[in-house]
Amino acid sequence: MRSFINRSSPQEPAYSDITPEPVYQTRRDLIRSLAAGSAGVALTTWGLREAHAQSARPGQLAALASGASAVPGAMTMDKPTSYKDATTYNNFYEFGTDKSDPSKRAHTLITQPWTVEIEGLVKKPGRYGLEDLMKMSAMEERIYRMRCVEGWSMVIPWIGYSMAQLIQRVEPLPGAKFVEFITQADPKTMPGLRGGAIDWPYVEGLRMDEAMHPLTLLAFGMYGEVMPKQNGAPLRLVVPWKYGFKSGKSLVKIRFTDKQPVSSWEKAAPQEYGFYSNVNPLVDHPRWSQATERRIGEDGLLAKKRKTLMFNGYEAQVGQLYAGMDLKKFF
Ligand code: MTE
DSSP, X not given: OOTTTOOOOTTSOOGGGGOOHXXXXXXXXXXXXXXXXXXXXXXXXXXXXXXHHHOOOTTOOOOOOTTBOOSTTOBOOSOOOOHHHHHHXXXXXXXXXXXXHHHHHGGGOOOSSOEEEEEESBSSOEEEEHHHHHHSSOOEEEEEEEEOTTSEEEEEEEEEEEHHHHHHHHOBOTTOXXXXXXXXXXXXXXXXXXXXXXXXXXXXXXXXXXXXXXTOEEEEEETTEEOOGGXXXXXXXXXXXXXXXXXXXSEEEEEEESSOOOOHHHHHOTTTOOSSOBOOTTSOBTTBOOSEEEEXXXXXXXXXXXXXXXXXXXXXXXXXXXXXXXXXXOO
């Protein structure tokens, strides 16, 4: 496709330490509702969402909250992107290639009922309902930087649990070396499928150890509410140390396999998009540099670009997964 074609460290204070009480209370209610399986709840008003987005400021210490993640690296101190930007500037090609298309068109996506098929080299294959998936593990909040391959980035408070929790529950067989993530492709509700930018469905994949890394998130919500459709409702992957396109939206199938999956972007333009797609300022995209990024919301005339960090700033947590690999070759 030619359209991409045409400081996180364990020393950072937890997000829960710096969240005002009403915001944190709302989030806790949401997590409780999610845990109880009531999909479709929307507990927050627009104002409160914005408050949520704006509340994470370094140095603003408040009472410790439950529901925030203890996973190292899961709570960046970077200021969250506004809810408005995070829900109106999207990549979701099933709804069109313009950044504003998903927020205008994704209302047609039908998210209930929803099932995810687990198949391949796994002891407990089957069709799992959304409610069952939501209850499979306790949800928590994670604030991740997201770096898009196109050179912009955001900071998003997600709600979900580590993909590892689901993987352990379905018991992959010893031969399973990779996990393939297949997303919804419904021509009736997804107008972008008519424009053949890539082969549908949108497919992504991870090595088993990447999928099992605690930072790899199965996300059901963001900003304290259930996932907006344009962001990949009702559930999506979030892999914060890889370019955003590795994080498939609206998952319908998870397949365990012994062969490295071919992701949609790799298939469309293999010289431009590798399987690994780790954020790496030292490996340029063939048509542009990856050394810097524009943080959405910081785009005034005087706003400086940020330096892109190795593994998007998650090197301390994930660097060892790639020890000894030539990351120019395995880009
Ligand atoms: N998942 C599907 N199914 N279709 C897509 O087009 N775009 C990817 C990823 N997941 C995409 C997808 C890209 S390029 C990015 S940068 C992120 O989703 C954007 O997620 P966001 O819109 O929630 O910020």
